[in-house]
Amino acid sequence: MNRQDMIGTAGGDCPEGLIETLKKLTTLDGVSGDEKPVRDYIIEIIKGRVDSWHVDNMGNLIAFKKGTGAGRKVMLAAHMDEVGLLVTGINDNGLLKFKAVGGIETRVLVGKRVRIGRDRVPGIIGYKPIHLQDASERKSSVKKSALAIDIGAKDREQAEEWVSVGDTVAFDYDPVEFGDRKIMAKALDDRSGCAILTELLKNRYPFDLYGCFTVQEEIGLKGAKAAAYAVAPDLAIVLEGTTCYDLTGTDEHMMSTRLGGGPAVTVMDRSVISDRGLFRFIADTAENGGIPWQIKRTVSGGTDAGRIQVSGSGVKVCTIAVPCRYIHTPVSVMDKSDFFNTLRLAQEVLAGLPEWLEKCGREAGSAPDND
Amino acid sequence: MFDTISGLVSTFGPSGCENKVAEVITGMIRKHVDEVRTDAMGNLIAVKHGRGKKIMLAAHMDEIGLIVTTIDEKGFLRFGTVGGVSPVIALGQRVVFENGTTGVVWYEESMENMKDARPDKMYIDVGAKSREEAMKSVNIGDMAVFAGSPVKQGEIVISKALDDRIGCAVLVELARKCPETDNEIYYVFTTQEEVGLRGARTAAYSIRPDMALAVDVTRTGDTPKGRYLSVELGGGPAVKIKDNSVIAHPAIRERLINCARENGIPYQLEVLDRGGTDAGSIHITAGGIPSGCVSIPSRFIHSPAEMINLRDAENAVKLLEAFVKI
Amino acid sequence: MECRELLKKLCSINAVTGNENAAAQAIADILADYCDEVRIDSFYNVIALKKGQGKSPRNIMVTAHYDQIGLIVTGIDENGFLRFTNMGGVDPKVLAAQEVTVHGRKDTHGVIGTKPPHLIPPEDADKPVKMEDMLIDIGYDAEHARQLVSVGDPVSFRFPVIELKNNRMAGRSMDNRSSVAALVEMLKELKRINHDDNVYAVATVQEESGLVGAFMASWNIKPDLAIAIDVCHGDMPDVPSDESFPLGKGAAVAVGPILSREHTRACIRLAKRERIPYQIDAEEKDTGTEAAVYSSALEGIPTILLSIPAKYMHTQVEEVSLDDIDAVARLAARYIAFRDEVIQEGDSHE
Secondary structure (H helix, E strand, O other): OOHHHHOOOOOOOOOHHHHHHHHHHHHOOOEOOOOHHHHHHHHHHHOOOOOEEEEOOOOOEEEEEOOOOOOOEEEEEEEOOEOEEEEEEEOOOOOEEEEEEOOOOHHHHOOEEEEEOOOOEEEEEOOOOHHHOOHHHHHOOOOHHHOOEEOOOOOHHHHOOOOOOOOEEEEOOOOEEEOOOEEEEOOHHHHHHHHHHHHHOOOOOOOEEEEEEEOOOOOOOHHHHHHHHHHOOOEEEEEEEEEEOOOOOOOHHHOOOOOOOOOEEOOEOOOOEOOHHHHHHHHHHHHHOOOOOEEOOOOOOOOHHHHHHOOOOOOEEEEEEEEEEOOOOOOEEEEHHHHHHHHHHHHHHHHHHHHHHHHHHHHOOOOOOOO | OHHHHHHHHOOOOEOOOOHHHHHHHHHHHHHHOOEEEEOOOOOEEEEEOOOOOEEEEEEEOOEOEEEEEEEOOOOEEEEEEEOOOOHHHHOOOEEEEOOOOEEEEEEOOOOOOHHHOOHHHEEEEOOOOOHHHHOOOOOOOOEEEEOOOOEEEOOEEEEOOHHHHHHHHHHHHHHHHOOOOOOEEEEEEEOOOOOOOHHHHHHHHHHOOOEEEEEEEEOOOOOOOOOOOOOOOOOOOEEEEEOOOOEOOHHHHHHHHHHHHHOOOOOEEEEOOOOOOOHHHHOOOOOOOOEEEEEEEOEOOOOOOEEEEHHHHHHHHHHHHHHOOO | OOHHHHHHHHHOOOOEOOOHHHOHHHHHHHHHOOOOEEEEOOOOOEEEEEOOOOOOOOEEEEEEEOOEOEEEEEEEOOOOOEEEEEEOOOOHHHOOOEEEEEEOOOEEEEEEOOOOHHHOOHHHOOOOOOHHHOOEEOOOOHHHHHHHOOOOOEEEEOOOOEEOOOOEEEEOOHHHHHHHHHHHHHHHHHHHOOOOOEEEEEEEOOOOOOOHHHHHHHHHHOOOEEEEEEEEEEOOOOOOOOOOEOOOOOEEEEEOOOOOHHHHHHHHHHHHHHOOOEEEEEOOOOOOOHHHHHHOOOOOOOEEEEEEEEEOOOOOOEEEEHHHHHHHHHHHHHHHHHHHHHHHOOOOOO
């Protein structure tokens, strides 16, 4: 099998079908712990592309493709869950109390549309009108205790006909293509990774490939822990959506990534220090392939890679991510060229992996040397 | 002991880049053990085979440091911290990169209060006039560690990275002594302790020892208006009772205290209300591994001028030698 | 033994987190009456097995941690006073003028005293006192103190259980002895009803210092289903109503991302069917209990969290209702026995 066969789409524009898949994925709701709608759709896409798949106890979707060659195990991971809210109580007046699932800043909740539960009951989050706020309220920041979800119910009894405590709540925002090749949608973190992974599963490689669509990443990288334990890979690459704040007035070292700068590869964040050799290989692959790429410039945040690396006897890991502005809000923005280049980079990396793994295998077990 | 320490602290090895330290250690102990290997996380595992109990001794190879995140157009480097680097302690320090490039850590002088010092208001200056010039010697993603050579003054050693190269030195010296025992001893030099006790977790998982001891530094309570702790420099190795990551298994703790008493080795007891060591991730691995820790008292931890007493280190070796014969 | 007496007995046992060695046998003796086998592992987790009557029993693990928060001696000063720090989450504000037991060479009575108001300068009147500035007075001079006590000795709060109105009881270590009591009551109930599956009832250690026992229990038992029993916050003035639960209204069943959707819903249906009082506890994070460990342990274990509302948690006067302990016990037992039929009735959304 030559490299050209292994790469599904060689050069040219991003496969348009994939953008539609991405947009559809963002319209599905999968707040951490409640990923089923997203998972069901992904299963439909990949079931014809893989040898087998199963859903584990936590809801991780683990797809398997046997390798054509000797038995190295490579794991690709993208998380299906998104940040959202959880209904924690229903007031007498029919308004719903809630808490954030995953990291959401309180102030982005004001004036938003949401959907509650599997029935996608529409709701809104309002705020006290400015006319009615006193001087100190006007100067202060949004108070979480002042927020509630309004589904239009007149009292608790009526609200309980449609929603329950424990229902998950997702932002109600449809994807929009705008500007210069930009897409705005909720949950680009990490439906962009999921979409890319579905595409990568079209190809077969010399190594065993485990495509893991994980759950509960946003509340502590939980699904990845169980998935990594079950798969016990030699190497894992995590496909993510990552922070980007390249707006005017931001110091360069605070931006993290730039939209249009290509896939962001992680050297270090709070959850993981990427395997140096693997990082080097990915960087070289981008350089040699003429694929624009960037290093993620802040050491904050965490991804499934952190949990996978310390699983079992240890796994070599690295993360490749699509930069997303306004991450963890309903209006996150990405550039289609970054999305396509992330896919290209992942394809090239997978194509070059067999040779790289071979090289690692020769070096493993012997005395440490200058790698 | 000082030569061993010296060789180790002078080797570049921030979290995630410990390979050079692993090489140096391999050179020091290869003749004294049966097997040396590394794993996927870079842990160096040296085994002295035996048919008795499996004992894992762990000291971490990594030191704290800084990682370059951006190079601005004038050639100044912005950074993030690798492990617990206090911005205030880093101010005005020399740092050195793997290729020997030296930089100075300074702060945006518009900052009014030193207590506001944070990495995003600080930078490293390598003396370059532009981004291009800086990039001839440094790249984004490169790491730097505190500069400085070790000093021996009487019984005292002053150096950067005694946390935890002193622990590594103790294990090296122990390996060189080839303690007589039928137990199987794993000398494990772990990686990435400073960023979350990471290497020890995978090493313990693959070894599945019957018991484990971490060898690391601990603070002392004997400096002017210092935070209280019943550990003193020179008071002997400390038997850890607990810290924030682990409560030492009572059987391990008792065994260490008995070994110390029976062999006339001075020791202290350590109850730490913060901080963690490799024992913290080892003890909850694979169903539970009884674990403890032998600590080397150290002042000024996580500064470029950590201070230990050689007698404490030598006594730690003696204590471990007695312990492994369990 | 009736639940009231059982709870008093359980609360009188001293097991400061990390120091469960002295208490493990007492816990094992209590569990032994209601199961087929009990053993104590190397970390002092107490593992009781009640075998199921089915032909191919699955394994269910039900855990309740038996360690309690407390203090630990960090030094003995030249006057015989003891310095200390916390074991588990202890708020320094609850320590003023409290009696303690120092578990040294023998159990020694002590008190954490306070400066009388006459001697406190007015500007310091509102300042909180830090734990490092407090001392335990055991009434001995330094020499005598050093013979009795050493650095590292655990210290527990002294507060014998009080019976309040309305079937409520208060004392230290209701977190989590009330759950251990529920564990025992669950085993009693299981003796009365037929259950196919094996039940591992585990009294775990060191939950208060990092959920340590939970890692061991889940790894060693590898159950098909895990039920964690712990306390949740009882309703108190000044605490948001979606984070606290009234006493006497039944078992708090946790729903949220890390809990098994299928089992949690089935459990609630069962509670309704059996008329066992229950409340819903929405947990948007990982609950901070042993459930957090189980849900992502190994390849993931389906997990349920049942909680007993406790007011004033982590103080010496934690208050629970015996009715809630009973509700948790019955719900757990009956879910274990009848869950297959309840799951089958489940809604098609799953």
